[in-house]
Amino acid sequence: MEPSARLNPPHPLSYRESLQAFLREDWGTQDWSSASVPDRRVEARIVAKESLVLAGLEVAREVFRAVDPNLEVRCLALDGEAVVRGREVLHLSGSSRAILMGERVSLNLLQRLSGTATLTRAFVDAVAGTRARILDTRKTTPGLKLLEKYAVRCGGGFNHRLTLGDGLMLKENHIAAAGGIAPAVAIAREVAPSLVRIEVEAETLEQVRECLAIDGVDVVLLDNMSNGQMAEAVGLRDQSGRRLLLEASGNMSLERARSVAETGVDFISVGALTHSAPAADLSLRMA
CATH class of the missing domain: 3.20.20.70 (Aldolase class I)
Structure with a gap:
């Protein structure tokens, strides 16, 4: 199955509050790790380390936007797309601290959702x-x-x-x-x-x-x-x-x-x- 219009994700308003709660849960009272490094403008990228089916790119982007609306976040692939190992799927530019503060929550969601999409594709292929x-x-x-x-x-x-x-x-x-x-x-x-x-x-x-x-x-x-x-x-x-x-x-x-x-x-x-x-x-x- 190729990415298509029927893959419209839930509207951001339906999960934005949850993402903010996930971030608060991860941060606790203070992110000492991010506070220990200088805040400067950097480039970062999320890369697939195995072949997989993507799901949750827009959600991952929304996490970083919740941390810092000034971050530039570009999705380089589509949800529902099968990507190979080494493929860059998301690119970020902006505050190093903001990227570090959103990294874990964003990856946790992207990895979990892409895992579900990948397993689902395997079942779909099995009954083709x-x-x-x-x-x-x-x-x-x-x-x-x-x-x-x-x-x-x-x-x-x-x-x-x-x-x-x-x-x-x-x-x-x-x-x-x-x-x-x-x-x-x-x-x-x-x-x-x-x-x-x-x-x-x-x-x-x-x-x-x-x-x-x-x-x-x-x-x-x-x-x-x-x-x-x-x-x-x-x-x-x-x-x-x-x-x-x-x-x-x-x-x-x-x-x-x-x-x-x-x-x-x-x-x-x-x-x-x-x-x-x-x-x-x-x-x-x-x-």
């Missing part, structure tokens, strides 16, 4: 040529949800739900509290707006059959099923004639993604995209 789309989950870092889900889009994945209000998902505890799948769906249809999809988690093929027999179910989440069970669930759906979507979830490793996609499911949700992606390796060097 199948019907399956890679989805994220709500297993995000509190305070970073919008940015982490943006990073998934940079990697070519798709967002499941940004918030609880973006969809209605009946998981095992909702079903237990309602007394079963049928009553849970009935209540959901009463309370949900007409355009909101209802997704039901199924842990067995019998529950899949139950969902297929109930009007009002739009998506079935196949939870922790084997590839054989998922293939059978796809067959049951196809035989029913229902235009019902199937989402595979649980224990989704990169090594397994292709075989899961080949069962015919519509979506594969991967919590690891946002909760376990290794940080990408980027560094800042001052001239």
Whole structure:
């Protein structure tokens, strides 16, 4: 996937306050390290130390602007772009102290978001040529949800739900509290707006059959099923004639993604995209 208009990041107003809080947390009461060096005009650059998919360049730039609005910060690549080791992605000119004070927070965010984008791209590439789309989950870092889900889009994945209000998902505890799948769906249809999809988690093929027999179910989440069970669930759906979507979830490793996609499911949700992606390796060097 190439960088495109659909990669518009969250508006700066949605995370600027958080960035300022991150900076205050990092600085504490005094940055003795930066205070110990002369403040002079310097050039600095952020460089990729490995091949990766970028996400968060605008956020990294916003961190430095929050430290010193007079810093000149130029992005030399695009979010969603695959870059090779040694590529300069961001250039800075201005106060040495300001750059030092923003370095760690900026890099922490850029490395984390680019790590998510890079892992997402690997999953997307693994299922290329199948019907399956890679989805994220709500297993995000509190305070970073919008940015982490943006990073998934940079990697070519798709967002499941940004918030609880973006969809209605009946998981095992909702079903237990309602007394079963049928009553849970009935209540959901009463309370949900007409355009909101209802997704039901199924842990067995019998529950899949139950969902297929109930009007009002739009998506079935196949939870922790084997590839054989998922293939059978796809067959049951196809035989029913229902235009019902199937989402595979649980224990989704990169090594397994292709075989899961080949069962015919519509979506594969991967919590690891946002909760376990290794940080990408980027560094800042001052001239």
